[in-house]
Amino acid sequence: MAKRAYNFNAGPAALPLEVLEQAQAEFVDYKGIGMSIMEISHRSKEYEQINDETQELLKELLGVPAGYKTLFLQGGASTQFSMIPLNLLTPGRTAGYVATGSWANKAIKEAKLIGEVAIAASTEADGYRRMPKPSEIHVDDNWAYLHITSNETIGGVQFHEYPDTGKVPLIADMSSDILCRPIDVSKFSLIYAGAQKNLGPSGVTVVLAREELLAESPKNVPTMLRYDTHAKANSLYNTPPAYSVYMVNLVLKWIKAKGGVAAIEQYNREKTDLIYQAIDNSGGFYKGLVDRDSRSIMNITFAIEDEALEKQFLKEAQEAGFIGLKGHREVGHMRASTYNAVPRESCAALAEFMADFQRRNG
Numbered sequence: 001m002a003k004r005a006y007n008f009n010a011g012p013a014a015l016p017l018e019v020l021e022q023a024q025a026e027f028v029d030y031k032g033i034g035m036s037i038m039e040i041s042h043r044s045k046e047y048e049q050i051n052d053e054t055q056e057l058l059k060e061l062l063g064v065p066a067g068y069k070t071l072f073l074q075g076g077a078s079t080q081f082s083m084i085p086l087n088l089l090t091p092g093r094t095a096g097y098v099a100t101g102s103w104a105n106k107a108i109k110e111a112k113l114i115g116e117v118a119i120a121a122s123t124e125a126d127g128y129r130r131m132p133k134p135s136e137i138h139v140d141d142n143w144a145y146l147h148i149t150s151n152e153t154i155g156g157v158q159f160h161e162y163p164d165t166g167k168v169p170l171i172a173d174m175s176s177d178i179l180c181r182p183i184d185v186s187k188f189s190l191i192y193a194g195a196q197k198n199l200g201p202s203g204v205t206v207v208l209a210r211e212e213l214l215a216e217s218p219k220n221v222p223t224m225l226r227y228d229t230h231a232k233a234n235s236l237y238n239t240p241p242a243y244s245v246y247m248v249n250l251v252l253k254w255i256k257a258k259g260g261v262a263a264i265e266q267y268n269r270e271k272t273d274l275i276y277q278a279i280d281n282s283g284g285f286y287k288g289l290v291d292r293d294s295r296s297i298m299n300i301t302f303a304i305e306d307e308a309l310e311k312q313f314l315k316e317a318q319e320a321g322f323i324g325l326k327g328h329r330e331v332g333h334m335r336a337s338t339y340n341a342v343p344r345e346s347c348a349a350l351a352e353f354m355a356d357f358q359r360r361n362g
């Protein structure tokens with residue numbers, strides 16, 4: 001058996017072992033064609049099948065109603081920060097953004113380069129320790145859209161109740177929590193996610209949107225940055241990141257085999273409960289960095305008050321085989337990313353390590 005690390009990396013992140021093994025088995029000779037996916041045309045029937053099937057699987061797993069289209073794009077979620085306003089924030093209009101931390105703020109920064117931005121709600125005054133309640137989010141009926149960040153990967157806060165925006169299209173950056181739990185897709189007009197946290201490897205970004213939003217981009221938007229270019233070409237306008245899409249395909253099949261998104265949520269809650277309990281039962285030795293009702297089931301942020309002890313924790317954790325526990329430089333402290341593919345055993349081992357470290361140092 002391959003030696004697998006306790007991988008808590010924030011992104012790129014752990015992939016299911018079963019998926020890696022299947023990719024390995026098909027690496028050199030994909031289904032008897034004598035070539036790998038990376039060596040064939042994106043216009044071949046083999047790749048077209050992967051392209052179509054992956055879109056269908058995503059729709060099936062998310063329970064997407066009729067009238068939505070999936071795109072596989074490049075440039076990461078970061079490029080969507082620009083593409084969304086370029087395509088949807090037309091001159092004279094305003095878009096609302098909810099400021100909940102690092103990623104939301106990056107999206108806001110890009111949108112401001114392109115058009116009028118209004119801050120619909122901000123938790124900056126609370127140090128981004130919580131998500132705003134739907135009632136705190138002011139939505140103007142004339143806005144082009146409202147943009148939220150479903151899960152703040154760096155801060156460790158996650159929306160557990162989405163705002164109701166009425167006729168105003170709701171757009172969500174779900175890069176770090178897509179498919180971690182069931183959602184009502186009909187509430188959203190556009191959902192996007194870089195694949196490298198919860199969907200597969202880096203290189204592809206998924207955009208799922210109402211067809212009418214993708215149908216016609218403003219005239220002056222460059223070809224590659226237009227949603228209508230990619231929608232009309234079924235994500236085959238230019239050479240797609242074929243291997244990444246193939247990997248997403250395998251990850252989606254893995255989720256399906258696990259029982260779908262509801263089963264995955266149950267699994268994620270069991271996993272994260274283990275770690276949150278280690279924090280909550282530590283009598284204050286470990287401190288969560290966010291409010292309980294905004295806690296993320298994908299990125300768990302925590303601290304040890306004594307700085308020297310925190311350093312010691314990270315050092316010993318690394319020696320014990322735990323990878324990626326150092327918090328993002330903007331927040332510091334610790335972060336355990338517990339995406340769908342992170343096995344329960346990794347979380348149980350971390351909880352045990354935390355309790356043991358506390359026994360020895362508390």
Ligand SMILES: *Cc1c(COP(=O)(O)O)cnc(C)c1O
Pocket residue numbers: 011075076077078079103149151152153173174175176194195197
């Ligand atoms: C990682 C991340 C991004 C950036 O993704 P890239 O694919 O690296 O551009 C954007 N938003 C969120 C919420 C993320 O977690």
